[in-house]
Amino acid sequence: MEIITEEYSIKYDVATATITWQGIMRLNGKEYAPLTTLLNDVMAQEPTQITFNLQGLKALNSSGITMLGRFVFGLQKKKTIQLLMQGSKDIAWQKKSVKNFQRLMPKLQFEWA
């Protein structure tokens, strides 16, 4: 499962249950729908843990943060899937904003590269 455009890409590796995010995502609200569908498909496979590799996601607007927040909130409601986020402190939005996801899912784990 993957979505690749000129500006960003999102790829799911089934073997490691890892979603790798790359590029710049500043989409207009509703344009995030295909990405939400991909995330929901991954959740439906019910792996014990999902890893988000965000180290290549240089920019994300607040609509994108909302999309990720909804997914994290969905996992929290489900309670059976762990989430590990791998981020980079060199990327401004990650340094500033990823801590908020822990408010939605206290057991969320972070790894900084």
Next chain:
Amino acid sequence: MVQIFGECNNDPLKSQEYLRLRFSPSSAPLQLRWRNNGLSADFLADYLITFFPSEENDPQSCEKEAELKGAVSYIANELLENAMKFNGSTSNVPIKLELMLYSDHLILCVSNHLPSENIAGFQSFIHELLNTEPQDLYVRQIERADQDDNMTTSGLGLLTMIDDYNAKLGWKFESILQEKADNIIQKGFISRFLNKIASLVSSQSQRAKLTVVTTMVQLSI
């Protein structure tokens, strides 16, 4: 009539450096213009960095530069996205984006026309934003977005500016009079001249009252 909410104490005359961008309204569909939001925001951030030369060998100053650039790029993009989304399609009010630099802070400012049907909703969100703990509001907004698939805006842009970037926000709502759209479409000099004459003798009934909202974001540097 002018209404002020939050922190709106900007004095443009005292600004050492500034940059202003104006976007003409409705000249291209929103979808085509969307990419320009990010490009303009990045341009503003790059421009600002000129005034903060960092030492290449000093990791601390490089880190500060990257942080400031990231913050301005994120906030300017959010402000422009909001302005483009909410700017009324029937007005000829341009969207303005400004960056003003002061000795210890900077101000990012965007102004756009806000259709009358959206004013009450926006002001009630501002009230919530200024009177709720940001952490609580963050969770509430995600829950709201989760319950409503059609919700196209979560207000998270403004909330993250306060919560994640320690920005102070303020809004100014101003009423202006503008000629109605029929009078704005002018093809040539003669018709412009005739319209001018007509507008001089016409009553205010041919003018529409519009609300322009300015969102002001203050960031420490």
